[in-house]
Amino acid sequence: MTPSARIQAAIDLLDEIIRAARDGGPAADTLIAGYFKARRYAGSKDRRAVRDHVYAAIRRAGECPRNGRAAMVGVARENPEIAALFDGSAHGPAPLVPDEPAAPASVVPSWIQPLLADLVDEQEQEALLERAPLDLRVNRLKADRDTVLAQLPDGVATRLSPDGIRLPEGWPIAQTSLWIDGLVEVQDEGSQLIARLCDARPGQTVIDLCAGAGGKTLALAGDMQAQGRLIAADTIRNRLARLEPRAARAGAAYIETLLLDQGHEDRALSTLAGIADCVLIDAPCSGTGTWRRNPEARWRLTAVRLERLLAEQARIMDIGAELAAKGGTMVYAVCSLLDREGRDQVDAFLDRHPGWKCDLSGDMPGRRRGQGIMLSPAHDGTDGFFFARMKKS
CATH class of the missing domain: 3.40.50.150 (Vaccinia Virus protein VP39)
Known part of the structure; x- marks a missing residue:
């Protein structure tokens, strides 16, 4: 896929995601997986790039955009490199036009803003859209945290949960024997604390x-x-x-x-x-x-x-x-x-x-x-x- 074709693919996916959000359809991850299952020609770099474009547009727009193009135009208005890919090429998006509608940038939908707890300030709201790390919970029926950490050089012990290990976002834990043999489960540290309570x-x-x-x-x-x-x-x-x-x-x-x-x-x-x-x-x-x-x-x-x-x-x-x-x-x-x-x-x-x-x-x-x-x-x-x-x- 060309860089411009990746942008058009992101627009097409965003259209599906927006329709699903309005109609109660599948989650974004499910739609993205289905999209590429039907397009075997897309390589791993293509899939990663398209996914990144899609989530950049989603994170930027707190309110549901009118369509996928408006969502990506919003990203393009803030990123000249993305804007240049609206080039009208064979598989790319049509060129940008002056005053073309773009999804406005926001973190929280306007109607929810008054309902958030008063301790959720602007910094907290921005953090709600940062990429989450990968948290593991050590299964105490089979292992202890020190033993598992010794096999995960990229892992660090979580600060709050005594059974937790944190890895970088996207770390392929499901390909390891630790996960296959049931020594660890993927679980956010906060969720682990609820179980301990x-x-x-x-x-x-x-x-x-x-x-x-x-x-x-x-x-x-x-x-x-x-x-x-x-x-x-x-x-x-x-x-x-x-x-x-x-x-x-x-x-x-x-x-x-x-x-x-x-x-x-x-x-x-x-x-x-x-x-x-x-x-x-x-x-x-x-x-x-x-x-x-x-x-x-x-x-x-x-x-x-x-x-x-x-x-x-x-x-x-x-x-x-x-x-x-x-x-x-x-x-x-x-x-x-x-x-x-x-x-x-x-x-x-x-x-x-x-x-x-x-x-x-x-x-x-x-x-x-x-x-x-x-x-x-x-x-x-x-x-x-x-x-x-x-x-x-």
Whole structure:
């Protein structure tokens, strides 16, 4: 591919990504992978260059652009080298014209700006779009951090998580025996801290109520040392199905999976009422804390969708409360920097459930936010999270 053809390919991909963002379609990474699967002629350098162009345009535009060309024109207006590639060549984009519409540059969509926590200043917002490093969690069922670090000369121990290792972005960990043999899992350092907050121990009963593909479930398995009962529940079959091979690789095949019917979760959960030592709720959320990994998520979020998420978060917390035993705990977490999804949800839950109280120890890293903790890329070097632990008296 010529340099100009790479720009046109980025424009075509951006058109697909914009349509998917508006219509609830696949994520950008999925669309990019599919695009090149159908174009085998594109070499590795072509794929890398096109991907870089696409994400440069996505990171630059906080508001969803009108089309892919407007997104790339915005990049070209700020970069003469990119502008020169709008040359009208056979497979390249048409030349730029004066006053051609371009996507405006911004970090945060204008409607979200007032909702961000007041501690998310301009520096924090810029950090939300920086490229994220690659964080690993050492699987304590099979290894310890020092042993793994000795095999990763590019790795450094994470500052906050005792099981974490940080590598440069894009490091090919999946090609190593460490990953293939289940000694490590890819997991952001902040996500590792949420699992540790559960304080899961051997012999306990622990329920991961929104397990997804099981990243935090596997971390809990390491804490429990394969002793006790660990249940991973979710309403999405395809995501939950990905846990089984991951658990087998990690040596945690004892994990139980439970598929729930959304809106009728009680049908599957009734036998678990009041038995859990800990319930983890990694709730569906806006994802504002993960924009550095999924910057096009800014284009997908709407005020209507946020309201639906808020209602679902509260509903799931009420379900979790019924599963905890007396004296048991519930950890609530969202990868969001919006108080409405974090601090306010916890306050509302405690108002609805007077038998519960905050149970957050003072040695957790991050900044206190209400009765919970907030982590952010600029302050903590992690994805953005809010989490809190509550205890059933």
